[in-house]
Amino acid sequence: MRSMKIVIAGGSGYLGEHLIKRLHGDGSQIVQLVRRASKADHEVSWDPYGDAPIDTALDGADAVVNLGGAGVADRRWTPEYKQLIHTSRVIPTTKLAQAVADSGVPVMLNASAVGWYGDTDGRLVTETQPAADDFLGRNCQDWENATNAATDAGSRVALLRTGHVLSADSEMMKRLVPVFKFGLGGRFGSGKQYFPWISLLDWIEAVRFLLANPVSGPVNLVGPTPATNAELAKTLGSLLHRPAPWIIPGFALRLVVGEAAVELVxxxxxxxxxxxxxxxxxxxPTITDALTWAVNSR
Known part of the structure; x- marks a missing residue:
């Protein structure tokens, strides 16, 4: 990929930090939008909820990448936190998309999620599937629609419908590996439900691919061979040389994490x-490949 000037929002998160490191390796100039006072030349302070313009930060940019938003599984889904999940995505994205339009930035990559699809009941779905009529589906739809100003202005907008990203330092692996090492691992619920996954390496390379190639609209950032929750548990147990016999019922997950358990069951x-x-x-290309890489890269 050629070197570019790329403006990134949400760059302090897990995915953003890894992506920025890789883009620096390409020789790209990275400008980070931060919500605190800037501490370095490559940082620009912005208020995603205020009226202060950010257009000058985008001057000469080849692309804007927006990865911001409150974590879906970070807390219980109280009404207040569900509102934060929504507003932390839609309002900043709307402001960024308008800035992209006003500045004439040719490319915008905006985060989204496979929560768009809801529970597909084993049906294979592509990017043409309509959004699920549930909280995550409606949230993703509003999130993606918030980029309309950039699309209407002629920018190429790609929407990153990301699955569960697997790496040694991903939140999911940090939670699962200790449980499995203690011999307490197992599948969630029936285990028959599909688990949309992608390795961190492939996620980063897919983003680089989308920066460099004329692809627009929704893009599923998931591995090419779908795997079930039971296959995830069996493979991870095998790699860690631990049995994974347990069944963690949905009601137990809901007791621990509340409504957010929907993401697991x-x-x-x-x-x-x-x-x-x-x-x-x-x-x-397979869940075994991704988990082997994640476990051995610790």
């Missing part, structure tokens, strides 16, 4: 159709 069988059809090649 439902399943979306998601196809990486747009990436595949545009010639993207995965480094980790």
């Amino acid at each position: 439902r399943g979306a069988r998601v196809d990486a159709a747009v990436l595949r059809d545009n010639g993207f090649e995965f480094k980790h």
Whole structure:
């Protein structure tokens, strides 16, 4: 990928930090939008909820990448936190998209999620599937629609419908590995529900691919071979040399994390159709490949 000037919002998160490191390796100039006082030349302070313009931060930018938003599984889904999940995505995205439009930035990559699809009940779905009529589905729809100003202005907008990202330092692996090492691992619920996954390496390479290639609209950032929750548990147990016999029922998860348990007990069988059809090649095409890499890269 050629070197570019890329403005990134949400760059202090897990995905953002890894992406920025890789883009620096390409020789790209990175400008980070931060919500605190800037501490370095490459940082620009912005208020995603205020009226102060940010257009000058985007001057000469080849692309804007927006990865901001409150974590879906970070807290219980109280009414207040559900509102934060929504507003922390839609309001900053709306402001960024308008700035992209006003500044004439040619490319915008905006985070989204496979929560768009809801529970697909084993059906394979592609990017053409309509949004689920539930909290996450409606949230993703509003999030994606918040980029309309950039699209209407002629910018190429790609929407990153990301699955569960697997790496040694991903939140999911940090939570699962100790449990499995203690011999307490197992599947969630029936285990038949599909688990949309992608390795961190492939997620980063997919974003680089989308920065460099003329792809627009929704893009499923998931591995090319869908796997079930039971397959995840069995593979991880095998790699850690631990049995994974336990069944963690949905009601137990809900007692611990509340409504957010929906992310673990439902399943979306998601196809990486747009990436595949545009010639993207995965480094980790199976759940075994991705988990082996994640476990051994610790």
